[in-house]
Amino acid sequence: MADTTAGEVSETSRSAVGRKGVLDVAARLFREQGYGSVSLRKIAAAAGIKAGSIYYHFGSKDEIVVAILDAGIRAVHDNMRKAVGALPADTGAEAALRAAIGAHLRALLDVSDYSSANVRIFGQVPQYVRDANLPTRRAYEAEWDSLLSRLQQDGALKRNVDIRRLRLMLIGALNATLEWFDPERGSADALSRTYADVFLHGILQEKET
Amino acid sequence: MADTTAGEVSETSRSAVGRKGVLDVAARLFREQGYGSVSLRKIAAAAGIKAGSIYYHFGSKDEIVVAILDAGIRAVHDNMRKAVGALPADTGAEAALRAAIGAHLRALLDVSDYSSANVRIFGQVPQYVRDANLPTRRAYEAEWDSLLSRLQQDGALKRNVDIRRLRLMLIGALNATLEWFDPERGSADALSRTYADVFLHGILQEKET
DNA sequence: ACACCTAACTAACAACTGTTATGTAATTGG
DNA sequence: CCAATTACATAACAGTTGTTAGTTAGGTGT
Numbered sequence: 001m002a003d004t005t006a007g008e009v010s011e012t013s014r015s016a017v018g019r020k021g022v023l024d025v026a027a028r029l030f031r032e033q034g035y036g037s038v039s040l041r042k043i044a045a046a047a048g049i050k051a052g053s054i055y056y057h058f059g060s061k062d063e064i065v066v067a068i069l070d071a072g073i074r075a076v077h078d079n080m081r082k083a084v085g086a087l088p089a090d091t092g093a094e095a096a097l098r099a100a101i102g103a104h105l106r107a108l109l110d111v112s113d114y115s116s117a118n119v120r121i122f123g124q125v126p127q128y129v130r131d132a133n134l135p136t137r138r139a140y141e142a143e144w145d146s147l148l149s150r151l152q153q154d155g156a157l158k159r160n161v162d163i164r165r166l167r168l169m170l171i172g173a174l175n176a177t178l179e180w181f182d183p184e185r186g187s188a189d190a191l192s193r194t195y196a197d198v199f200l201h202g203i204l205q206e207k208e209t
Numbered sequence: 210m211a212d213t214t215a216g217e218v219s220e221t222s223r224s225a226v227g228r229k230g231v232l233d234v235a236a237r238l239f240r241e242q243g244y245g246s247v248s249l250r251k252i253a254a255a256a257g258i259k260a261g262s263i264y265y266h267f268g269s270k271d272e273i274v275v276a277i278l279d280a281g282i283r284a285v286h287d288n289m290r291k292a293v294g295a296l297p298a299d300t301g302a303e304a305a306l307r308a309a310i311g312a313h314l315r316a317l318l319d320v321s322d323y324s325s326a327n328v329r330i331f332g333q334v335p336q337y338v339r340d341a342n343l344p345t346r347r348a349y350e351a352e353w354d355s356l357l358s359r360l361q362q363d364g365a366l367k368r369n370v371d372i373r374r375l376r377l378m379l380i381g382a383l384n385a386t387l388e389w390f391d392p393e394r395g396s397a398d399a400l401s402r403t404y405a406d407v408f409l410h411g412i413l414q415e416k417e418t
Numbered sequence: 419a420c421a422c423c424t425a426a427c428t429a430a431c432a433a434c435t436g437t438t439a440t441g442t443a444a445t446t447g448g
Numbered sequence: 449c450c451a452a453t454t455a456c457a458t459a460a461c462a463g464t465t466g467t468t469a470g471t472t473a474g475g476t477g478t
C-alpha cells in the first residue's frame with residue numbers, strides 16, 4: 001500500500017480491466033513471446049480493450065515495461081526473503097543458501113509471470129529501461145552477496161572464490177532454466193535441490209563413501 | 210566448401226560486400242542488440258549497402274537468421290570437437306569435460322559472433338526459425354551427452370543424476386555468462402576453469418585437507 | 419563487340435508500430 | 449440531480465518494418 005499515488009482506487013466498478021489488469025496481461029505476454037514481438041495492440045487485445053485506452057493508465061509502452069521489470073525483481077526478492085526469514089534462528093548459512101535457491105527458482109518457474117518476464121526480456125529492452133530497473137536489481141543482488149558472504153565467513157567456502165562471480169554464476173544458471181524447464185519432467189522444487197547439490201558439492205563422486 | 214549451391218563464387222570483383230559480408234555484419238548486430246531491434250535497413254547500413262540489395266543474397270530476413278543460428282552452433286560444435294579431439298588418447302573423461310567447457314565458453318565469449326548471436330536471439334525468433342535450427346542443435350547436444358555418459362560409465366558421477374538435465378544445467382550456466390561477462394575482470398579461459406571446478410567439485414570446502 | 423552475369427541501386431507497397439486528440443458511457447460525490 | 453471523474457472507444461498521425469519490381473554499373477566469357 002501507499003504506492004505511487006494510490007489509495008483511492010475504489011474497485012467497485014465492475015468489468016474494469018484497470019492498470020493491474022493491463023500489467024498482468026502484459027507480463028504474461030512478455031514472458032511467453034519476448035519484448036519485441038509484443039505490441040501495445042496485442043496487450044490491449046489480450047486484456048479486452050483497445051490500444052489507445054492503455055494510455056489512460058500508462059504514459060508510454062516503456063512505462064509498462066519498467067513497471068513489470070521492477071515488480072518482477074520485487075516478487076523474487078520477497079519470495080527469497082520470506083523463505084530465508086522463515087528459517088529457525090540457528091539455521092546455518094548452507095541451509096539458508098539452499099532455501100534461497102529454492103525460492104528464486106520457484107518464483108521464476110511457478111509463482112510470478114513478472115519475475116519470469118523480467119528474466120526473459122531484460123536483455124531485449126532499450127538501455128534506459130534497463131537503467132531504470134537497476135536500483136531494484138542491486139538490492140536483490142546485495143541480499144545474495146550477504147548470504148554468500150555469511151557462508152564465506154563461516155569458513156565453509158573454498159579460498160579464492162569471488163563472491164560477485166559466484167553470485168553471477170549461480171543466478172545465471174538458475175535463470176537459464178526458464179528456457180528449458182518442463183514441469184512434466186519434475187517440479188521446480190526438486191530441480192532447485194539438484195541445483196543446490198551440484199553447486200555445493202559438484203557432480204563427481206567422493207573418494208571414499 | 211561444397212555448401213548449398215556454392216562453388217562458382219569467384220571473389221575477383223573488388224569491394225563487393227557479398228553474402229558472407231552481410232552475414233558477418235548481421236551476426237554482430239544480433240549479438241549486440243538482439244533480434245527485434247535489428248532491422249534489414251540497419252544490417253544494410255552497417256554493411257555499406259541498401260536494404261533492397263539484401264534480397265539478392267537472401268530470400269527473407271528469417272533466412273538470414275536461420276543461416277546465423279546454424280553457423281553459430283557449428284562454430285561452438287567445431288571448437289568443442291577440436292579441443293576434445295586434440296587431447297592425448299589416454300585422457301580421462303573428466304579432463305575431456307574440462308576441455309569441452311573451455312571450448313564452449315571461449316567460442317561464446319572470444320571467438321564467434323555467430324555463436325554468441327545464437328545464444329542471444331534464439332529465444333526471440335519466430336518458432337519455425339527455431340525449428341529450422343533444431344537438427345543442428347541436437348547434434349551438438351548429443352556430443353555433450355556422450356561426454357557426460359563417458360563420465361558416468363567410468364563410475365565418476367554420483368548416482369541419481371540425469372544426463373540430460375546435467376547437460377541443460379551446464380550449458381545453460383555457460384550461456385548465461387554472455388549477459389555479464391567482462392573481459393577486463395578476467396579471461397574467458399580462466400572463467401571456464403572456475404566453472405569446471407564448481408561444477409565438478411562444488412563450492413564447499415572439503416572436510417579434511 | 420556482344421551478350422551475360424553479378425551485385426548492387428531506387429522507389430514504392432501494405433502492414434504494423436507507438437502515440438495523440440477527441441468523444442462517450444457509466445459511475446460517483448456533493 | 450447535476451457535475452465530475454473513471455475507464456474506456458474511435459480514428460488518425462508519422463514513422464518503421466519486411467518485401468517487391470524494375471533499373472543500372474561493372475566485370476567475364478566468347
